[in-house]
Each structure stands twice: as structure tokens, then as C-alpha cells.
Amino acid sequence: MERVAMFDALSGKLGDVFDRLRRRGALSESDVIEAMRDIRLALLEADVALPVVRDFIAKVRLQAVGAEVLRAVSPGQQVVKIVNDALVDALGGEGAVPLNLNAASPIPFLMVGLQGSGKTTTSGKIALLLKEKQRKKVLLASLDTQRPAAQLQLAQLAERAGVASLPIVPGETPVQIARRAMETGRREVFDVVILDTAGRLAIDQALMDEVKAIRDVTAPAETLLVVDAMTGQDALATATAFNEAVSITGIVMTRLDGDARGGAALSMRAVTGAPIKLMGMGEKLDALEPFHPERIAGRILGM
Amino acid sequence: FTKRKLDDAALEELEDLLITADLGPAAAARVIRAFRRTRFGQDVSAPEIRASLAEEVAKILAPVAQPLAIDRSKNPFVILMVGVNGTGKTTTIGKLAQSYAEAGARPLLVAGDTFRAAAVEQLQVWGERTGAPVMTGPANADPAGLAFDAIARARRDGHDIVLIDTAGRLHNKAALMEELRKIIRVIRKQDETAPHAVLLTLDATTGQNAIAQVATFKEMVDLTGLIVTKLDGSARAGVVVALAETAALPIHAVGVGEQAADLRPFDATEFARALTGADADRPA
Numbered sequence: 001m002e003r004v005a006m007f008d009a010l011s012g013k014l015g016d017v018f019d020r021l022r023r024r025g026a027l028s029e030s031d032v033i034e035a036m037r038d039i040r041l042a043l044l045e046a047d048v049a050l051p052v053v054r055d056f057i058a059k060v061r062l063q064a065v066g067a068e069v070l071r072a073v074s075p076g077q078q079v080v081k082i083v084n085d086a087l088v089d090a091l092g093g094e095g096a097v098p099l100n101l102n103a104a105s106p107i108p109f110l111m112v113g114l115q116g117s118g119k120t121t122t123s124g125k126i127a128l129l130l131k132e133k134q135r136k137k138v139l140l141a142s143l144d145t146q147r148p149a150a151q152l153q154l155a156q157l158a159e160r161a162g163v164a165s166l167p168i169v170p171g172e173t174p175v176q177i178a179r180r181a182m183e184t185g186r187r188e189v190f191d192v193v194i195l196d197t198a199g200r201l202a203i204d205q206a207l208m209d210e211v212k213a214i215r216d217v218t219a220p221a222e223t224l225l226v227v228d229a230m231t232g233q234d235a236l237a238t239a240t241a242f243n244e245a246v247s248i249t250g251i252v253m254t255r256l257d258g259d260a261r262g263g264a265a266l267s268m269r270a271v272t273g274a275p276i277k278l279m280g281m282g283e284k285l286d287a288l289e290p291f292h293p294e295r296i297a298g299r300i301l302g303m
Numbered sequence: 304f305t306k307r308k309l310d311d312a313a314l315e316e317l318e319d320l321l322i323t324a325d326l327g328p329a330a331a332a333r334v335i336r337a338f339r340r341t342r343f344g345q346d347v348s349a350p351e352i353r354a355s356l357a358e359e360v361a362k363i364l365a366p367v368a369q370p371l372a373i374d375r376s377k378n379p380f381v382i383l384m385v386g387v388n389g390t391g392k393t394t395t396i397g398k399l400a401q402s403y404a405e406a407g408a409r410p411l412l413v414a415g416d417t418f419r420a421a422a423v424e425q426l427q428v429w430g431e432r433t434g435a436p437v438m439t440g441p442a443n444a445d446p447a448g449l450a451f452d453a454i455a456r457a458r459r460d461g462h463d464i465v466l467i468d469t470a471g472r473l474h475n476k477a478a479l480m481e482e483l484r485k486i487i488r489v490i491r492k493q494d495e496t497a498p499h500a501v502l503l504t505l506d507a508t509t510g511q512n513a514i515a516q517v518a519t520f521k522e523m524v525d526l527t528g529l530i531v532t533k534l535d536g537s538a539r540a541g542v543v544v545a546l547a548e549t550a551a552l553p554i555h556a557v558g559v560g561e562q563a564a565d566l567r568p569f570d571a572t573e574f575a576r577a578l579t580g581a582d583a584d585r586p587a
């Protein structure tokens with residue numbers, strides 16, 4: 001209990017700053033600058049990458065010290081609104097962006113990301129979602145020849161989701177598996193083929209080249225970067241590297257059922273320009289939800 | 304190298320460097336404050352700055368750089384591996400099994416993750432790779448009962464170290480944390496001094512949430528030490544500096560790859576030099 005209270009206090013910090021701002025009758029430019037310092041700290045504590053914090057603060061400060069704001073009836077309230085709106089906007093604006101199913105069948109989805117970020121689980125979740133909500137016939141294919149029992153993991157998830165998985169053929173390379181997955185998709189008339197890949201580090205050139213080759217032979221309609229909500233400042237390097245290698249079309253943020261503030265969402269969105277499409281809310285296959293920028297904005301600001 | 308005065312602007316740049324390495328704004332400010340006292344106003348080159356900043360960071364980390372000592376009087380020595388999902392528990396067990404086997408011990412691996420898809424099979428592959436037997440139970444079986452049986456088997460078959468894998472769990476999930484406490488309670492029915500080590504794997508890419516992770520696991524399951532994984536990536540895991548100041552738990556080792564041999568002792572100086580970029584200055 002005590003612990004919970006401690007973290008609430010920590011994450012409520014910016015809430016306090018905002019409360020103080022709201023209560024103020026008149027604001028001077030220096031009041032705003034001081035508030036911006038607190039907002040900068042809160043964003044850093046929420047794991048937003050430093051360069052992204054800088055750009056954000058510069059933009060918001062410019063709006064907040066505008067003459068209309070300072071002369072408004074409740075200027076503090078206005079500043080709070082400017083910050084919140086700017087954050088929602090930076091996270092992609094209101095509402096969620098759906099998965100792109102606007103392509104010829106079988107539609108390839110490519111799942112990429114660092115080791116352990118949640119790619120395989122999310123592949124299973126998306127398969128279940130497409131099957132249940134969109135009545136799609138989905139094939140799950142594991143291209144992970146690296147991690148022990150990775151292909152079996154996806155096969156078991158496919159069984160739990162009640163969708164097909166590509167038979168495992170030992171000895172094939174990831175590119176060979178990708179080709180076979182697409183051939184199977186065509187032959188057996190699947191609507192969507194989800195290609196799960198091995199985790200890889202942004203700095204691992206050989207594995208980055210491999211995922212490029214997979215992209216080239218499959219031409220995915222969605223290339224989804226799967227990232228952990230707990231990611232820190234490295235979000236910048238990771239998102240940049242994956243985006244340069246395979247042009248990310250969307251981001252899935254996992255483990256938002258935890259208590260991380262999720263500032264990496266802002267960093268990743270800023271460097272890739274790709275929408276955050278989905279959020280992972282648990283380990284079970286139905287724990288996947290559309291991404292809501294407003295909810296994450298509130299969380300990052302600790303409100 | 305050209306020298307430059309270590310003034311406020313230079314210190315601010317260094318503080319930013321620490322923030323981008325995940326120290327968090329508060330710990331970064333503390334380190335810079337201490338650093339300022341030692342070097343302010345001096346003329347220094349960039350490599351000199353990074354090297355002495357690394358020394359400042361290493362000073363904080365040195366007390367927590369402690370290898371995991373195996374108490375040979377324990378029969379068997381029981382290690383419980385815990386942590387958030389996907390941080391590297393199972394892989395790290397494989398790596399530890401390899402190093403213990405190489406040192407002449409006879410580890411027994413316990414597939415205590417009976418929940419996640421193919422978690423048992425993943426550990427079984429590690430057993431094959433390292434030559435360590437793997438104790439498994441049926442799917443969704445109670446991990447506590449399995450751990451209990453494993454210790455009995457270790458005694459019977461002469462295994463001196465038992466490495467228990469557990470399912471990944473987020474620290475804010477009370478029911479899952481309670482399940483871990485139950486595993487410990489049941490283990491103690493075999494040996495009231497066990498588990499002899501409760502290790503948390505911390506993913507190097509994790510930002511400030513690591514502080515809440517460590518605090519909660521420490522409180523709920525009496526963590527005895529940390530292993531930082533995935534340090535072979537671009538992340539620099541600076542949050543351990545804040546952890547060294549607050550939680551003060553030993554950091555036993557770091558993971559630097561996905562293979563059995565990719566485990567290294569945690570070296571405060573080496574870690575600090577990589578964190579500040581002093582490493583890159585070293586002549587090849």
C-alpha cells in the first residue's frame with residue numbers, strides 16, 4: 001500500500017504543477033518558463049528521449065507565452081490545455097489508426113523488434129483479433145530460427161487462437177520460410193499471413209540485413225515495430241534503426257498493463273512518423289487494444 | 304585533443320549525456336553535482352572529461368559489483384530466477400548452467416514457467432546445450448510443487464545447484480507476485496534457508512520503470528541480486544546507477560548476447576566507461 005502511494009506521488013508530480021498553474025489568476029512569462037522546466041523533468045522521468053523532449057518543450061513554450069494566453073481569463077488553464085493537446089497531437093492525434101488490410105490477399109504483416117519485446121505474443125494476438133473481429137483467415141509463420149523453441153511457441157499460440165500456423169521445417173533460413181509462408185498463403189487462400197521474426201539488436205548489421213531481405217521478398221502491407229512500454233532512452237536508436245532498415249508502418253506498444261509511463265511512445269512516434277496502432281495489455285491473447293493517444297498522454301503527464 | 308574549460312555549459316552537456324544513458328534526471332543531476340566539485344573550472348580535453356566522469360559513476364557502482372557466491376555448504380544451493388516478461392530469465396539460467404557446469408558443478412534446471420507457450424521446451428533446449436537435466440511438470444501445473452519436488456530430486460541425484468525458472472510477471476500484478484511468494488514458502492518446506500539467491504533479470508533497454516520493478520520485487524520476494532541483460536545492444540542501462548544509490552542490491556553479472564557463453568561479471572569501471580563513452584576514446 002505504502003509503495004503504491006509512493007509511486008502515485010511520483011507520477012502525480014506534474015498533476016501538482018498543473019493544479020498550481022490552473023489556480024493562478026495571472027501568469028508572467030517567467031511563470032510559464034518555470035512550468036516548462038517541470039514539464040521537461042516529468043517527460044524525462046516518463047522516459048521520453050531527450051532530443052524529443054527538447055523539441056516538444058520548444059514548441060509548447062512558444063505557444064504558451066503567446067500574448068493571448070497570458071492575457072486570457074485563466075491563463076494557467078490555457079497552458080495546461082496547450083501541453084496536453086500538444087502531447088496528444090505528438091502521439092498521433094485523437095482516435096486509433098486501424099491495421100492496413102487494403103492489399104491483395106494474402107496480405108503480409110511483418111513483425112520486427114528487439115529481443116523479448118513481445119513480437120510472438122503480439123502475432124498471436126493480432127491473428128485472434130483479425131479472425132474474431134474481421135472474420136479473416138490468418139496464417140501464422142515463425143521466421144525465428146534463433147531463439148530456442150520460438151517456432152514451437154508460435155505454433156502453440158496459433159492453436160490457442162484457433163488459427164493455422166505454417167508447418168515447421170527444420171534447417172530453412174528465415175528468407176526461405178518467408179517465401180514458403182507466402183506460397184502457402186496463396187495456395188491455401190489465406191487473407192493475412194503474419195510473419196514473426198527473431199528479436200534483433202539495432203546495431204546488429206547482419207540481422208538487420210536479414211530482415212531487409214525478408215521485407216524484400218514479402219512486400220508487407222504492415223511492418224509493425226513491437227516495443228516494450230518500459231523502454232528508456234534507447235527508444236530513439238531502436239526506432240531509427242528499424243525504420244531505416246525496413247520502413248516501419250506502425251508501432252505496437254506492449255506491456256501497457258504495467259505501470260511504466262510509456263514515454264517511449266512519444267520518442268518512437270517522433271522519429272518514425274509511424275502511428276502507434278495497438279497496445280498490449282496482458283499476456284493473454286485477447287489482451288490487445290487499439291491505441292488511444294489521449295490515454296497515453298495522460299499517463300506520460302502523470303494525470 | 305583540444306582542451307576546454309569545464310564550465311556550466313560543459314557540465315550541462317555531460318548531464319544530458321547521462322540522461323541519454325537512462326540515469327534519469329535526478330541521478331544525473333546528483334552525479335554532475337559531485338563531479339562539479341572535483342573538476343570545475345579546469346581545462347580538460349573531451350576524452351579526459353569522459354574518463355573522469357566514468358570514474359565518478361564507477362565510484363557509485365563499485366559497492367554493488369559483487370559476483371554471486373555459491374555457498375557449498377548448501378545442499379543443494381537453490382537459485383530462483385524472477386523478473387518482468389521477456390527480460391531474459393530463461394536465457395540467463397542457460398548461461399549460468401553453462402558456467403556452473405564448466406566449473407565442475409552439477410546443476411539441475413527447473414521449468415517453473417508452466418504458463419507461457421513453449422517456455423518448457425525453451426528451457427529444455429538450454430538443458431541440452433549445457434548438459435544439465437531439466438525437471439518439468441505438466442502444462443499449467445503448480446510451479447511451487449514442481450520446485451519442491453526438484454529440490455528433493457537434486458538431493459537424491461546429487462545436484463549441487465538448482466536453477467528455478469519462473470514465468471515473467473509485471474511487478475504491479477499482485478496475484479502474480481503472490482504466486483512467487485508461494486513458490487518461496489513451499490521451497491522452504493524442503494530447506495528453510497532456501498532459496499539461497501533470488502535473482503532479478505533487468506533488461507538494459509528498460510528506462511525509469513526499473514526502479515519500481517526492483518523496489519517491488521525486493522519488497523515482495525526478498526531479491527538478493529540483479530543480472531543486467533542485453534547489454535550488447537545500444538542501451539547503456541544507466542538506471543542501475545540510480546538503483547545502486549537506492550536499492551543497493553548486488554549486481555552479479557551482465558548478459559552480452561544470446562549464447563551460453565555470453566555472461567560476464569559486472570565490472571563497475573568497464574560499465575561506467577561504456578556508459579559515458581570513455582570506452583570509444585581508448586586507443587585500439
Ligand SMILES: Nc1nc2c(ncn2[C@@H]2O[C@H](COP(=O)(O)OP(=O)(O)OP(=O)(O)O)[C@@H](O)[C@H]2O)c(=O)[nH]1
Nearest residue numbers: 115116117118119120121199255280281282388389
Ligand atoms: N504483461 C504483458 N506481457 C506481455 C505482453 N506482450 C507480451 N508479453 C510477454 O512478454 C514475454 C515475451 O514475449 P514474446 O512474444 O516471446 O516476445 P518476442 O519479442 O517474440 O521475443 P523474442 O522472439 O525472444 O525476441 C512473454 O512472457 C509474453 O507473455 C503484454 O502486453 N503484457
Ligand SMILES: Nc1nc2c(ncn2[C@@H]2O[C@H](COP(=O)(O)OP(=O)(O)OP(=O)(O)O)[C@@H](O)[C@H]2O)c(=O)[nH]1
Nearest residue numbers: 115116388389390391392393394471533558559560
Ligand atoms: N542480445 C541479447 N539478447 C538476450 C540476452 N538475454 C536474453 N536475450 C534474448 O531475449 C529474449 C527473451 O529472453 P528469455 O530468456 O526468453 O526471457 P524471459 O525473461 O525468460 O521471458 P519470459 O519467460 O517470456 O518472461 C530472447 O530472444 C533471448 O535470446 C542478452 O544478454 N543479449
Ligand SMILES: [K+]
Nearest residue numbers: 534536537538
Ligand atoms: K550497450
Ligand SMILES: [Mg+2]
Nearest residue numbers: 119120144150
Ligand atoms: Mg519471438
Ligand SMILES: [Mg+2]
Nearest residue numbers: 392393416422
Ligand atoms: Mg522465460
